[in-house]
Amino acid sequence: MRKPFITMADVAKKSGFSINTVSRALNNKPDIREETKARILQIAQEIGFVKNRSASLLRSVETRIIGVIMADSSNPFYSEVLKGIEWASRKFDYQIILVNTERATKNEIRAVSLLMERRVDGLLIGPVQESRKHIEDLIHRNYPTVIVGRHFDQMEIDEIYSDEINGGKLATQHLIDQGCRKILLLNGYSYKSPSHMRQEGYRQALEAAGIPYDPSYVHISDILPEDGYRAILHTVCKGMPVDGIFCYNDIVAFGAMQALKDNHYRIPEDIAIVGYDDIQYSGWVYPPLTTVSIQKHRMGFEAFRMLLNRLQGKRKKTQRKILPVELIVRKSSLHLQKEGQRV
Structure with a gap:
């Protein structure tokens, strides 16, 4: 049977400080002495305390969680895009929930609903594109969303894709x-x-x-x-x-x-x-x-940053970002040009 989680009360008992003081230390509040904070954090680590983020979220409007929906995470293209997204999430102190739709529209629609139920702050979607109604629904809800690696004609939604x-x-x-x-x-x-x-x-x-x-x-x-x-x-x-x-x-x-x-x-x-x-x-x-x-890694990173700017109110107008491409010449087509040449 799994052992119960160590609680803030356990940290308070072990350290000799009040629960209120422990709470301020663990939440990095400014109104606490540095040596007190350091002592509490040390004891918390020693006894295996893990912060209950779900409890924190109940007291906050934002979750600091982004939903990521990809058509096929086993495809090397998407795996590189995901690396960029994950890199950005760590840099900006967010978590992600990834859903792989296996290139099925019904799975994509279900994923959108599931992630909204989880109250994620926004969505990054690499869509299948067989249907667009659920994407239009997100626009009507004004739900922060960035389309990754795809473009929808005549749709006002944030997008990033290649040229x-x-x-x-x-x-x-x-x-x-x-x-x-x-x-x-x-x-x-x-x-x-x-x-x-x-x-x-x-x-x-x-x-x-x-x-x-x-x-x-x-x-x-x-x-x-x-x-x-x-x-x-x-x-x-x-x-x-x-x-x-x-x-x-x-x-x-x-x-x-x-x-x-x-x-x-x-x-x-x-x-x-x-x-x-x-x-x-x-x-x-x-x-x-x-x-x-x-630019797969950059696409993922920039998609995350576009969404973050939307969440932080830094941008209200719809943005469409088109990334440049280049030709890498190797032997499979090589007649006249040198291998490795970039065009």
Whole structure:
């Protein structure tokens, strides 16, 4: 059976000070002598006292807890964003409650309700984007919320995301510069804002180079390695002429690369390939993957700071922050440029 928690009364009894004095010391109040405070804190630590934050919250309007809702925390992209959020929460003395929705809208809606019931001060949401009604409800409630890594058209809500159109341009232009003319886009579902923005960048780069945009060269699927693998079987392996591939993310690219190897295509000699996100494994696959790098850790940190500024009343207008991206050139697409070059 679990031992009962050490209480403030236990600290008072052990130290010989009143409960009121112990309370002032443990709550870092100014009207107490430093040596008294130090003695009480030492005894509290020695006997294993842990502050009852729930009791404190009952006396406070704020909880100093932020709810974090992410579509897939196992995805290396989200794990890096979460590191930024956690770093900021420690820096600003907040706690977070994380809910992983497993890319299911029903789980996301339930998570929003659950975290509001827990009276979190605000929400950071990396949404699935299949539905927007529950996000609109948060706006109507004026509930402090920041959308992370996604963009909602015609919605007045704080957002932070990457310059996805430019990312799509950079990836496609790089393949064009390598001599590619039949460029296949392995894209995610169109309800995701990065999907349609990256596709727009892809289209703009093709048209700027005088290459007609062909919708049949846009393959839509989910965004896991097996989806990248199957996409190659359904396109390249069925005779579609392809000399370059731009993938929605690095994970899709990993699957696509394996399918190409299994079917005796050389990378990049036969088909050059570019990913997106620059996750930590991208430089370790063979050949090392050219990819669009986004500022994942910064995105998480800045999202938290945007929410904090809203909570502290430092900002009332809706803010949209777009982070720059860059192309990291590695051997998977390398014909003319040097590996490791940043564009």
